[in-house]
Amino acid sequence: AQTVTQSQPEMSVQEAETVTLSCTYDTSESNYYLFWYKQPPSRQMILVIRQEAYKQQNATENRFSVNFQKAAKSFSLKISDSQLGDTAMYFCAFISRDDKIIFGKGTRLHILP
Amino acid sequence: DTGVSQDPRHKITKRGQNVTFRCDPISEHNRLYWYRQTLGQGPEFLTYFQNEAQLEKSRLLSDRFSAERPKGSFSTLEIQRTEQGDSAMYLCASSLPPGEAFFGQGTRLTVV
Numbered sequence: 001a002q003t004v005t006q007s008q009p010e011m012s013v014q015e016a017e018t019v020t021l022s023c024t025y026d027t028s029e030s031n032y033y034l035f036w037y038k039q040p041p042s043r044q045m046i047l048v049i050r051q052e053a054y055k056q057q058n059a060t061e062n063r064f065s066v067n068f069q070k071a072a073k074s075f076s077l078k079i080s081d082s083q084l085g086d087t088a089m090y091f092c093a094f095i096s097r098d099d100k101i102i103f104g105k106g107t108r109l110h111i112l113p
Numbered sequence: 114d115t116g117v118s119q120d121p122r123h124k125i126t127k128r129g130q131n132v133t134f135r136c137d138p139i140s141e142h143n144r145l146y147w148y149r150q151t152l153g154q155g156p157e158f159l160t161y162f163q164n165e166a167q168l169e170k171s172r173l174l175s176d177r178f179s180a181e182r183p184k185g186s187f188s189t190l191e192i193q194r195t196e197q198g199d200s201a202m203y204l205c206a207s208s209l210p211p212g213e214a215f216f217g218q219g220t221r222l223t224v225v
Contacts (some may be wrong), residue, residue, distance in 0.1 A: 006155075011204070035213055045156075045216040052211075092200050099144055099210045100169065103155040 002027045004094050006104035013082055014112050020067075021077045021107045023092030034068065035096045036077045037103075040088040048090070051075065079109075088113045115120055117217035119205050125223045126195055132190045134220045138207030145188050146214060147180055148204040162188060195224045 003026045013019040027036070036048040051059045051068050058066050063083075067076045079086055092104040118137045126132050143164050147225050148156035159178065160170045164185035170178075177195075182188040194198055202221050206214040 033213075037216075039147055043135075044218045045206075047213045047215075077196060095211075095214075096169070099163075099208070100158065100161060101146060101206075101214055102158065103148075105155040106153075108153070 002029075002094055002096055002102050004092050004102050004104035006092055008030075008107045008108070009105070010108040012110040012112055015082060015084060017082055017110065018078060019082055020082045021090050021109065023075045023077070023090075023104060025073050025075065025092070027094065027096065029097055032097065034066075034075045034101045035093040035095070035100065035101075036064070036066070036075075037091045037093055038088045039091065039106075040085075044051075045091070056113050082111045083111060084111050093105070117205055117207050117215050119212050119217035119220050121220060122184075122218060123221050123223075125225060128224055129194055129195060131191065131193045132195060132222065134203055134205075136188045136190070136205030136207075136217060138187070138205070139209075139215055141186075142185075142207035142209045142215075143185070144208045144210060144214075145182055146206040146208075147188070147190050148206070150202045150204055150219070159190070159203075192222075195222075197224045200224045 007025045030035045034051045038048045039045045049061045063080045077081045089106045091106045115192045120135045146161040147159040150156045157216045162182040177193045180190045202219045208214040
């Protein structure tokens with residue numbers, strides 16, 4: 001069965017700093033998608049960034065980028081120049097061949113002023 | 114289309130009562146997912162559909178839970194004989210594979 005592990009339950013960083021959130025996953029499939037979702041306090045889940053496993057190039061989206069290591073089954077999220085609005089729960093997610101989406105337990109990120 | 118909508122946003126019910134939640138996905142999305150989320154935890158998979166066909170139901174899910182998606186459009190999630198342990202946020206999401214899933218705002222259930 002596919003699993004997603006986020007080993008950092010909670011993190012805090014100062015505004016404007018760079019922070020990296022870790023995620024590892026387990027699968028026997030070779031083609032899949034990975035996502036990072038953000039869930040601000042009391043608000044709905046929104047997509048931050050996605051990565052197709054067949055692409056070697058790491059995805060970037062403005063201040064957000066990933067470090068995708070397929071052999072190591074690692075998919076970390078880097079947030080540069082962090083802002084107060086980045087405070088949220090961040091979930092790593094894996095989507096398999098059958099389009100079932102599996103989430104990690106999340107990392108609660110606090111951006112401190 | 115304004116995205117995925119869920120109704121109601123909040124539901125308080127007495128233990129033993131039945132509740133039903135509704136999800137309206139983005140219109141062209143053929144996949145629809147139901148998740149349960151408790152405070153500080155990640156979304157737990159409950160079930161998902163392709164159009165009107167239910168593809169999988171979590172083995173952890175009690176028989177008190179049932180979901181439908183008639184005509185492949187909106188979906189309902191029913192919980193029979195609610196228990197206090199059912200208190201959670203119930204999230205619905207939809208997608209058009211291989212695209213990402215879009216989430217609704219959730220239905221918060223409190224069983225008293």
